[in-house]
Amino acid sequence: MSLFQLILTAIIQGITEFLPISSSGHLILLPSLTGLDDQGLAIDVAVHVGTLGAVVLYFWSDVKQAASGLPRALTGKVDTPQARLAMGLIISTIPTVIVGTFLFNTGLSQSLRSMALIGWTMLGFGLLLYWMDQKGPQTKQAGDWGLRDAMIMGLWQVLALIPGTSRSGITITGARQLGYSREDGARIAMLMSIPTIIASGALLSVDVIRKADAQLAKDGAIAALFAFFAALLALSLMMRLLRSVSFTPYVIYRVILGAILLIIAYS
Template sequence: MPLFQLILIALIQGITEFLPISSSGHLILLPALTGLQDQGQAIDVAVHVGTLLAVILYFWRDVKTGLAGLPRALCGHMDTPGTRLAMGLIVATVPTVVFGIFLHLTGLSDMLRSITVIGWAMLVFGLVLYVADQRGRTEKTLENWGLRDALIMGLWQMIALIPGTSRSGITITGARQLGYSREEGARIAMLMSIPTITASGLFLGTEVALDANTALMRDMGIAAALAMLSALAALTLMMRLLRSVSFTPYVIYRVILGLVLLSIAYS
């Protein structure tokens, strides 16, 4: 694959994965609207691994806390911040994994990859984010994140398997609806991405590994590294902006893009 296209794909994935504007939707739109060769599942997996590394690096303190609590959490203990975080992430991931397997086995995952679906998802879930952000309370933090909230946010995250929804956007929507501040909601949403992207990468990566060759592995490595760097930059910028800016600019972008896509789809 040309280096220019790899750079473009990595930038799109890195920038959009953690902004509430849907990375999967933008990756599908790239070949659909530009005529470029579809990058294929292998490159998609690679850029998602890159963004996974970015969020681990950025939230390393929280990640370390969760990893330390994981053994006791698996034994059913919920007596430390680490065990509560680890168990919450497990509970929040289960609905997405189950729904993802269902979509993959039924073939619905391929049927949803259309400009029409992405356009409606961009528009509808952008407006849902706006309402939740404007009406949401701000009294909760990560320390208040229990299993009930984890399950509710996991169900919200499950919807993100519809292209155009945005995994970060829909989980932040759920967090704001539950009463978490913008920064804390984004923090939880980003941490939730770690087991979700890991599970997706393992599931899809198994299929990719069977067909991989030297050239493809090289392209995957380049794409992953570039996606990690762009994701780190985007994540750092977004978390800083959330101290003073609402999600409204992202909502406006989603609404405009959704209307443009729907006009193309129905023209």
């Protein structure tokens, strides 16, 4: 793979992973719209590792809290804020792991990679995000996140297995429906991405390790590095903008892109 394609793939993944516009949809569309070769599983895993590093660094204080509460959470004790956060992240990840493993092992995940489907999910889930963002109350903060809300948002997150949905977008939609403020809803959604990315990366790495070679490892390192910086920049800008701007600009982008994809797919 050329250096240009590696960097382009990494930047697209980094920018779109945490913005509510679907990183998987953009990565699937990249070879379709540009004529470039598919980047393959190894690069997919590499760029996800890069974005994982970015979200961990940005939310390091929250990550430390969850890590300190993990031992108590694993013993079933959720009597501290740290243990509740850790248990919430575990619970919210389980539905996606179960359904994602099923789709991967049955090959159904490949059948979902169509331009028409991505167009519809871009459009439909974008409008759903707009509706929930405009109508949802802002009565809860991140500290109010309990196990019930974690399960509900985990079920919302399952929808992100459909390309074009956007993992961050659908979990933010769920958070706004539950009454979390824009900034706190996004914060919870970003923290939920950490175990989800780890789980998906572990699943995909099984095939990658078998096929890995020195050049592939080098390409993966370059892709991970560029994805890290792109994701950190995009995440920082989004979290700052949410203090004064709604999710409407992202919705507008999704609607326009969705409409264009549907026109191409059905023309």
